[in-house]
Amino acid sequence: MPLNKSPSSFRSIRVYRLVDPGRLISNKESIHAALFGFRAPSGNGELFSVHPTSGYLFYSNYSYDEGRGDGGGLPPTSKDVERIAKGFLEVGNKRIVASPKLRQAGVPPLFPTDLRPVSIGVVGGGRTSSRPHWICIFSAFLAAGIDRTARVEGATIEVRVGNRGKVIGLNSRWRPVLGDLLTGELNDEASPADFHTRSPMEIVQPPTFSVSLPAKPAASQGTVLHLHNGGGALPAPHVHSNELDEVGQELVYNLPDDREAVSFLVPMRLSIGGHHGTLTPASRHSLSVEIFERASSGSLELMADVRGGSGKFRYAWGWSEIDDFIRTNEQRLGSSAAVRLTPGSRHVTVKVLDLLTGVSATCERMVVALGGDQ
Amino acid sequence: MTAFAAHERWALDFGLILGGLVLRNVRHDRYHLARDIRTARIWVDTTPPSRPSTNGRDWRGGKNLQSYILNSEELPASGGVSILGTNASETRHPRPPFAAYETPYGLEASFRSSVDYLSGSLNQVPISVTQRYLFGEYGKNPAHEPGAVLQAARLFPLLRFEFPPVADRSVPYPAYFRADFRIDVDLDNITESEIKRNALGPDKTMNKAGVFRDYDELMGLFGAGVSAVKGHTVPNSILSTLFAFYEKPISAEIASWGLARVGELPGVAYNETWDNVHIWPARRGVSSPGAFHALHCHWRWGAVAGDPSPSGAGSGEIPAAGQPQFKGLGWTKSSGGPLIDSSLPLQNLRFAIADAADTESDPNASEQDFASLFTKRFPRAHRAGSNVALWLSFEVMRGMEHVGETWGGWLFINGLYFAHNVDETPFMLRLAGAYGNGQRSGLGRSDDKMISKWERLARDD
Numbered sequence: 095m096p097l098n099k100s101p102s103s104f105r106s107i108r109v110y111r112l113v114d115p116g117r118l119i120s121n122k123e124s125i126h127a128a129l130f131g132f133r134a135p136s137g138n139g140e141l142f143s144v145h146p147t148s149g150y151l152f153y154s155n156y157s158y159d160e161g162r163g164d165g166g167g168l169p170p171t172s173k174d175v176e177r178i179a180k181g182f183l184e185v186g187n188k189r190i191v192a193s194p195k196l197r198q199a200g201v202p203p204l205f206p207t208d209l210r211p212v213s214i215g216v217v218g219g220g221r222t223s224s225r226p227h228w229i230c231i232f233s234a235f236l237a238a239g240i241d242r243t244a245r246v247e248g249a250t251i252e253v254r255v256g257n258r259g260k261v262i263g264l265n266s267r268w269r270p271v272l273g274d275l276l277t278g279e280l281n282d283e284a285s286p287a288d289f290h291t292r293s294p295m296e297i298v299q300p301p302t303f304s305v306s307l308p309a310k311p312a313a314s315q316g317t318v319l320h321l322h323n324g325g326g327a328l329p330a331p332h333v334h335s336n337e338l339d340e341v342g343q344e345l346v347y348n349l350p351d352d353r354e355a356v357s358f359l360v361p362m363r364l365s366i367g368g369h370h371g372t373l374t375p376a377s378r379h380s381l382s383v384e385i386f387e388r389a390s391s392g393s394l395e396l397m398a399d400v401r402g403g404s405g406k407f408r409y410a411w412g413w414s415e416i417d418d419f420i421r422t423n424e425q426r427l428g429s430s431a432a433v434r435l436t437p438g439s440r441h442v443t444v445k446v447l448d449l450l451t452g453v454s455a456t457c458e459r460m461v462v463a464l465g466g467d468q
Numbered sequence: 469m470t471a472f473a474a475h476e477r478w479a480l481d482f483g484l485i486l487g488g489l490v491l492r493n494v495r496h497d498r499y500h501l502a503r504d505i506r507t508a509r510i511w512v513d514t515t516p517p518s519r520p521s522t523n524g525r526d527w528r529g530g531k532n533l534q535s536y537i538l539n540s541e542e543l544p545a546s547g548g549v550s551i552l553g554t555n556a557s558e559t560r561h562p563r564p565p566f567a568a569y570e571t572p573y574g575l576e577a578s579f580r581s582s583v584d585y586l587s588g589s590l591n592q593v594p595i596s597v598t599q600r601y602l603f604g605e606y607g608k609n610p611a612h613e614p615g616a617v618l619q620a621a622r623l624f625p626l627l628r629f630e631f632p633p634v635a636d637r638s639v640p641y642p643a644y645f646r647a648d649f650r651i652d653v654d655l656d657n658i659t660e661s662e663i664k665r666n667a668l669g670p671d672k673t674m675n676k677a678g679v680f681r682d683y684d685e686l687m688g689l690f691g692a693g694v695s696a697v698k699g700h701t702v703p704n705s706i707l708s709t710l711f712a713f714y715e716k717p718i719s720a721e722i723a724s725w726g727l728a729r730v731g732e733l734p735g736v737a738y739n740e741t742w743d744n745v746h747i748w749p750a751r752r753g754v755s756s757p758g759a760f761h762a763l764h765c766h767w768r769w770g771a772v773a774g775d776p777s778p779s780g781a782g783s784g785e786i787p788a789a790g791q792p793q794f795k796g797l798g799w800t801k802s803s804g805g806p807l808i809d810s811s812l813p814l815q816n817l818r819f820a821i822a823d824a825a826d827t828e829s830d831p832n833a834s835e836q837d838f839a840s841l842f843t844k845r846f847p848r849a850h851r852a853g854s855n856v857a858l859w860l861s862f863e864v865m866r867g868m869e870h871v872g873e874t875w876g877g878w879l880f881i882n883g884l885y886f887a888h889n890v891d892e893t894p895f896m897l898r899l900a901g902a903y904g905n906g907q908r909s910g911l912g913r914s915d916d917k918m919i920s921k922w923e924r925l926a927r928d929d
Contacts, residue, residue, distance in 0.1 A: 141476075143476055152476070152477060152497070154479070154498050156479060217500075217656040217657070218500075218656070222493070222500050222503070222654055222656075223481075223492075223493035223495075223500075223503075224495075224498070224500065229656075248619070250889070252497070254498060263498050265497050265498070351607040351608050351609045351619070352605065352606060352607045353570070353605070353607055353609055354609070372787075384787070387776055387790075439564060439565065439792055441568045441610070458609050458610070459610070459611075459788065459791055460565055460568055460610060460791045460792045460793065461791075462790075462792055462795075
């Protein structure tokens, strides 16, 4: 296919490769030591876990609530807490990088560098079982190109800070990044050829970029929930106008559910409308899949509606009875773009792997297949 | 109250006390959910209660009406607390479609009456119930709401009862069972200002509650459904187009109906009941739909949520529409069904949202007429928030088909789910007033007058 567009109309965007959660799990003790100074939780009200699928980190020192061992007061202001929380995450990253064992194991820095506070405040005390402490919640942003960043949808990092600025809790819904690559950006869904190539060797130029880019927000800005000390409801969170482009779309990197294993973090466009937002691919690597149902005589046909990617896909369908435990009894359903279900209620999953890029996407839903005419 | 459990993200205290297996200080990811969760009381009778009028004082139970407190002398525990989780099958939710939610951790206790109910009769039977709490993982697969946006963790406070086949139909036999649940909700309120004033003191734990009834049909966000309706106090393009009736937040404490399906129920029709309750921290605005930091409890969804048509490829209206967890029993395209155990189809549900302090000293309190526990005084104002307890009273009638066979099943199978996310309400919804408040209910047009009605229904009065 001839290259008939000017080079200036081609725009690149970043895709991020994620670490295998298995590396985090197998180095759990060393990670705990790097973050908290001890190889293992004390077992005295301390808990540290790594989610087996997502690699999300969770730490909590419940002994703080019993008032053990630490006097002193809470940091006085939210600015102090933000500084402490960010400092903890930065130092944690440095220790991870400096650890020969973790470097050799291929464990990258655990936290993103572009963190923006969303909410900072005090919780606990009084009727609750928790002692008062601060909670600082960050959203994560990634560089999408040389002059712009994008929010990571679904990623939050919460740091809880107790007396004397001690970190007593960490909830990191984030998947550490191994590296990144550049790919072509998609900005117009009207051309199916932009989504699929006819061969692995074909280069398809995207059309001229037609939507104004948001101005790059400064790293210190964020969408902070401002808290009031009066009664009554708070105003809606302030949204910076430059977070959305002119057509109400936001460029994001989409982190899936905890239970979905993914290897890449890809850019998507979040379009706002109706009761929810919809995500559409924003790059040649981006991929999403939905399950579309169609009744046919005596059965139900399920089709994988794939958006984005190269067009060279591998499908893996699985199902389990709804009153059966999902993971242990999932059965294979097929490996093509469409499968049939006989009557019954089932939990169905389809995983699509792009054979050219290695990006995968999963959709799972419950399906009721009726007999006869549905 | 004994042990402390911190299984992955859930942390709580639990114990076998008067009131059964009770959970205290329930937290997820260290976010507070509830101070106390329990089954406050169960009731058994041989006939459904007589309800000749809407006045609760007129309501009467049958002559065999008895109530039991779990783990009391009359209904002691048989064994201790079982911690579930060593194998997958024991923590599996017993009823589809909720078995699709991963619940890797659970607690269970069983109770059996010391004296048989209807003792001396041919139909004498022991009262036998099992409490099972199941704790879910945080996520959105399966979806918790039809938009498939919200990540949350499920908590199922299940109760099972069972009676054998009736030996002699000519004499009274167990035909009515009721279980009251009490949840002392305790969501975190972030208070930066207090730390600045160095005024940390007793947590005021102000939470707000809202009640909603869904439309059964699909309404556009800016569709023609917006209209001036009697009782619609605040023009609000979101609430009125997404919900048929609502009080967000409730103006005052409320004791009303969630399901009215069985028996003579003067003053309430099946389609005038509420579908769900949401409770959120009073100091934060909450979006509707969304409620990204809130306790959610749905026992019915509008029909459109159970219809796969809006979720089809290219449509994308409601991505998870049509999934079984949104259909309910007897779903049709024009009416969503209740999320109840299909082996117990004859159920009603009443609920109350009331100050927790009133029942804190006696959390197992219960009255023959459920609402009478609360209605001895005027409802207190709630618009600014208060320290609330959510009560849910499930009552089950025995159908004729269950007389000759075992009658039993699980209650509260829908459970509740707890979300504690960064607010991800879409921008356009924020502009359109998703954080707005409003009322359309049997409250009447003005919400400034003193509220005297506890039982406000999902209808225009």
